[in-house]
Amino acid sequence: MNSERLNFRHYTLSDFDDYFKLVSNPDVMKMITGRPLLENETRERLQKMMNINEEHPNIGHFKVSNKFDSNFVGHSKLVIIGKNEAEIGYVLMPEHWRKGYGNEIAKTLINLAKEIDEIQTLIAIIDPENIGSKRILEKQGFLWDYDGDYFGLPAAYYKMEI
Template sequence: MFSERLSFRHYATEDFNDYFKLVSSADVMKMITGRPLTEGETRERFDKMMEVNRENVNLGHYKVSIRENGAFVGHSKLVMTEKNEAEIGYVLMPEFWRKGFGEEIAKTLILRARKISEIATLIAIIDPENQASQRILEKQGFHWDSDGDYFGLPAANYKMKL
């Protein structure tokens, strides 16, 4: 999968170190888990992501890189949550913040979802204080649905009908 500046591909075993660099950053994880992940926690998550990727070639967890030079930008996902509903998500390395990559990733995932007939609704779960992600989602056509919690942290739930 590609966008103008980015390439998306399912993670491979050799991508663990890039993923660990992302999720072990306190700055990156501040609005996701509230803290960086340990290597053990990261390994557990990574193994589950790889399993999801093996189960469905059209969906899953993607390593996002710059098309031109292969630089690791971050993580994105398009995963089923329930019948006819999928979740999009993205996390970027700090050096790629505020450069339009979040919007580019969201657009790409939405386009992918529109090609999958089983998906009628997309959701996104963000930290309510993450105004950058809120703007990205609303610009793409998502609407606030509810507030709640996500693994014990405050969460704003957004939805989009395809």
């Protein structure tokens, strides 16, 4: 899968170093888990993501790279979470923040979701203080649904009917 500037592909074990660089970065993970992930946690998470990708080969967890220089940009996901419902998510390396990649990733995932008959609703869960992600979601047509928590952390839930 591609967008204007990005390539999306399912993860393989050879992507561990890039994924670990992302999830072990305290600035990146501050608004996701509240802390960087350890190496063993990252290996477990990568394996779970690859298992999900096997179950759902058209959607899942994607490594996102720059189309022109192949540099690692970040992570994205479109995963089924319930009947007719899927979640989108994206995480970018800090050097790629504020370059429009978040919007490009969200738009690409929304377009992919529209191709999947069983997906009728998309949700996105962000840290309520993450103003950048809030802007991205609202620009793409998501509406705030409610504030709650996500694994013990404050979370803002956004929703889109497709």
